[in-house]
Amino acid sequence: MGATEDSYIIQVKDLRKTFHHGRVVALDGISLNVPKGQVTVIIGPSGSGKSTLLRCINYLEEPDSGTVIVDGMVLSEVENINEVRAEIGMVFQQFNLFPHLSVLDNIVLAQRVVRKRSRQEAVEIALDLLKKVGIPEKADAYPGQLSGGQQQRVAIARALAMQPKIMLFDEPTSALDPEMIKEVLDVMLELAREGMTMVVVSHEMGFARNAADRIIFMDAGKIVEDTTPEQLFEAPKEQRTREFLSKILH
Amino acid sequence: MATIESGSDLVGHRLSAAERRDWRFLALFLGALLVLLAYFAPMFPYRIIQATTRFSKGTTIVAHFPVLIYRQHFIQARHPLKEELRDVQVRVAPVGHAGSGWSWLLALWEYPSYIPRLFSYLLVLLWPVLGALGALLFVGQAWFGAKGLPERWIPLTIYLTGLGPLALVLAWFHQFDFSTRLLALAQGSLQPRVGFWLALVGTLVMAFAALALRRETRRAVGNWWILVFVIGVSTWLLVRFKPYPFLEIWDFIYDGILVTLRLVITSFGFILLVSLLGGLGRISRSRLIYGIASLYVEIIRGIPLLVQLLFIWFALPQVFDSFGKLLIALSPALEKVGQWWIDLRLSPFTAAVLGLTICYGAYGSEIFRAGISSIHHGQMEAARSLGMTYFQAMRHIILPQAIRVILPPVGNEFVALLKDSSLVSVLAVSDLTRRGREYMARTFLSFDTWIMVALCYLVLTLFSSRAVEFIEAKTKFEH
Numbered sequence: 001m002g003a004t005e006d007s008y009i010i011q012v013k014d015l016r017k018t019f020h021h022g023r024v025v026a027l028d029g030i031s032l033n034v035p036k037g038q039v040t041v042i043i044g045p046s047g048s049g050k051s052t053l054l055r056c057i058n059y060l061e062e063p064d065s066g067t068v069i070v071d072g073m074v075l076s077e078v079e080n081i082n083e084v085r086a087e088i089g090m091v092f093q094q095f096n097l098f099p100h101l102s103v104l105d106n107i108v109l110a111q112r113v114v115r116k117r118s119r120q121e122a123v124e125i126a127l128d129l130l131k132k133v134g135i136p137e138k139a140d141a142y143p144g145q146l147s148g149g150q151q152q153r154v155a156i157a158r159a160l161a162m163q164p165k166i167m168l169f170d171e172p173t174s175a176l177d178p179e180m181i182k183e184v185l186d187v188m189l190e191l192a193r194e195g196m197t198m199v200v201v202s203h204e205m206g207f208a209r210n211a212a213d214r215i216i217f218m219d220a221g222k223i224v225e226d227t228t229p230e231q232l233f234e235a236p237k238e239q240r241t242r243e244f245l246s247k248i249l250h
Numbered sequence: 251m252a253t254i255e256s257g258s259d260l261v262g263h264r265l266s267a268a269e270r271r272d273w274r275f276l277a278l279f280l281g282a283l284l285v286l287l288a289y290f291a292p293m294f295p296y297r298i299i300q301a302t303t304r305f306s307k308g309t310t311i312v313a314h315f316p317v318l319i320y321r322q323h324f325i326q327a328r329h330p331l332k333e334e335l336r337d338v339q340v341r342v343a344p345v346g347h348a349g350s351g352w353s354w355l356l357a358l359w360e361y362p363s364y365i366p367r368l369f370s371y372l373l374v375l376l377w378p379v380l381g382a383l384g385a386l387l388f389v390g391q392a393w394f395g396a397k398g399l400p401e402r403w404i405p406l407t408i409y410l411t412g413l414g415p416l417a418l419v420l421a422w423f424h425q426f427d428f429s430t431r432l433l434a435l436a437q438g439s440l441q442p443r444v445g446f447w448l449a450l451v452g453t454l455v456m457a458f459a460a461l462a463l464r465r466e467t468r469r470a471v472g473n474w475w476i477l478v479f480v481i482g483v484s485t486w487l488l489v490r491f492k493p494y495p496f497l498e499i500w501d502f503i504y505d506g507i508l509v510t511l512r513l514v515i516t517s518f519g520f521i522l523l524v525s526l527l528g529g530l531g532r533i534s535r536s537r538l539i540y541g542i543a544s545l546y547v548e549i550i551r552g553i554p555l556l557v558q559l560l561f562i563w564f565a566l567p568q569v570f571d572s573f574g575k576l577l578i579a580l581s582p583a584l585e586k587v588g589q590w591w592i593d594l595r596l597s598p599f600t601a602a603v604l605g606l607t608i609c610y611g612a613y614g615s616e617i618f619r620a621g622i623s624s625i626h627h628g629q630m631e632a633a634r635s636l637g638m639t640y641f642q643a644m645r646h647i648i649l650p651q652a653i654r655v656i657l658p659p660v661g662n663e664f665v666a667l668l669k670d671s672s673l674v675s676v677l678a679v680s681d682l683t684r685r686g687r688e689y690m691a692r693t694f695l696s697f698d699t700w701i702m703v704a705l706c707y708l709v710l711t712l713f714s715s716r717a718v719e720f721i722e723a724k725t726k727f728e729h
């Protein structure tokens with residue numbers, strides 16, 4: 001690729017991560033560069049290390065070795081990791097909304113304590129984002145009163161409220177009933193269209209086809225194949241990729 | 251086609267003719283009328299307008315209306331001046347309008363400056379009337395009100411009418427104290443008359459009818475507040491109508507109650523702090539902090555509270571002493587610091603707070619640990635992924651949710667602390683228990699003293715358990 005080092009917003013080099021004192025190898029030498037504005041989809045069998053990779057990118061998980069550089073900052077060296085994390089939005093499979101706060105306060109809270117915005121400003125941003133994800137009328141509801149799809153859209157709004165440079169999605173639709181998947185994917189598609197840098201762990205092949213610039217297939221802590229969606233769906237190079245695709249596309 | 255009325259249960263439906271003739275409504279109605287009418291008949295035709303108590307060495311105590319009989323009794327029984335009671339003389343005067351309930355209420359109004367002392371008089375005579383008016387209003391609502399039976403007022407009606415008989419019996423006690431000589435002196439003029447008995451029957455009928463209505467409501471009618479109330483009132487009655495020795499015991503242990511409360515509340519504040527720190531320590535990733543917190547919890551939970559208190563009170567000064575001497579021996583430059591340690595003395599109160607905090611902090615740490623770790627770790631991750639620090643996430647996300655889990659056991663701890671605080675009486679803290687012991691040592695009235703002390707603790711603990719329940723209910727949120 002013609003991009004220089006600096007134009008990559010995420011640079012991952014030789015990442016290794018083990019659990020249980022080295023007995024479980026989750027990431028086994030991962031290197032990955034993501035340019036600004038790119039939408040990357042990661043697929044792979046269960047336990048292949050997809051979640052761990054995402055969690056290493058915002059240092060929720062500290063790697064054993066290797067470096068992660070986000071927006072020019074080397075994560076192992078930054079003084080205040082929280083400042084970096086505020087630039088990286090993350091959306092979880094289980095939504096992880098704060099059940100004791102209203103939808104509005106879910107989106108407002110971090111803006112206030114991390115970004116130090118005034119309540120008024122934070123509320124304005126939150127209401128705008130709720131409109132954007134299509135549920136402005138739910139501002140005063142509590143997470144427990146929402147459907148799964150609505151909760152996940154609130155979670156996306158909550159992450160976006162920090163005005164992050166990167167969004168990480170860890171299987172955002174796999175805890176949802178089929179009829180709710182589309183409403184969440186639509187929001188993500190819209191984000192991709194706006195040029196957000198996104199790393200998405202998802203087996204929604206429709207989304208990968210429509211929005212992804214790049215697809216990565218991981219297995220056993222390694223990147224097996226790193227290519228475009230067209231290439232992957234038409235002619236996967238690796239045998240393991242072919243086997244995996246045949247399973248998820250039946 | 252049948253039309254479905256909205257809320258077709260009792261809340262929103264109109265009573266049928268048959269339902270209106272329901273005996274419970276009729277009884278409530280008639281009972282209320284009886285009370286209001288009975289107040290026109292003679293109730294207590296006379297009142298004591300003056301009581302003169304004379305003692306053997308010539309001291310005379312004169313009390314004017316309202317003569318609170320229990321006070322008179324108290325003055326006589328205690329003979330505080332170490333004199334023998336010689337005699338008591340009372341003067342009675344008729345109450346206007348043949349001493350009916352209404353004229354009593356009016357007569358009481360004539361002495362506004364006495365209102366604080368008259369308050370209980372006023373209340374006991376006014377209460378049955380309030381109950382009757384409330385019952386009439388309720389029945390009227392049920393019969394003529396557009397919304398039918400006001401189901402949500404049933405519990406209130408039961409309380410209001412249920413207290414009526416109690417109030418009347420109290421009114422009688424005001425006039426008629428079995429154990430006092432005043433009665434004999436007043437020669438039966440204080441005996442209740444027909445109006446009183448009719449009013450009593452009326453309130454009983456009302457209370458019975460209201461109670462029979464309780465099946466018509468889904469609201470809980472009985473709750474544990476009633477137990478608190480009943481025990482509180484019993485204690486009060488005991489003090490009031492058997493002033494010797496109970497009023498005396500009460501006067502004696504009263505400051506002990508305050509000390510106990512001050513001790514428990516102060517300690518509880520520190521306990522919450524220690525528990526929070528201990529709980530955070532127990533989930534800390536740092537081995538050192540985890541180790542210290544665990545050691546604290548394990549050791550303290552293995553030693554009885556009484557032994558800990560004794561250690562702090564008797565052994566700790568010796569530890570301070572040795573420590574000070576060690577400092578002085580180490581270097582002459584530390585002379586001052588060493589002397590400070592040698593001179594350090596804890597007040598009994600401080601020692602008690604320290605002991606209770608250390609002990610209960612250990613149990614509290616476990617409660618906080620369990621509460622915090624019951625919150626799904628995804629909550630912490632979501633908070634951290636937004637850029638919150640560990641402490642921001644704790645404060646805004648984890649603790650507010652953990653509180654719900656923590657509150658019930660912490661509330662139980664508070665009640666347990668209230669009871670265990672009695673152990674500090676070994677440290678020369680003049681708490682409720684110690685005051686009780688002191689009183690008993692003086693008078694050898696063991697039964698009366700300890701029943702009074704037990705009742706005081708009971709009222710406090712029952713009240714706090716209810717309060718905890720109330721707070722719990724308030725902190726629930728949609729899930």
Ligand SMILES: Nc1ncnc2c1ncn2[C@@H]1O[C@H](COP(=O)(O)OP(=O)(O)OP(=O)(O)O)[C@@H](O)[C@H]1O
Pocket residue numbers: 019020024025026044045046047048049050051052053
């Ligand atoms: N916190 C942890 N403690 C111990 N082992 C872990 C932890 N997190 C992940 N692992 C292990 O690391 C490996 C990779 O896990 P990871 O969650 O990254 O896989 P994944 O590709 O996201 O799988 P899935 O599709 O099931 O989510 C697995 O073997 C898993 O058991």
Ligand SMILES: [Mg+2]
Pocket residue numbers: 050051052170171
């Ligand atoms: Mg995963």
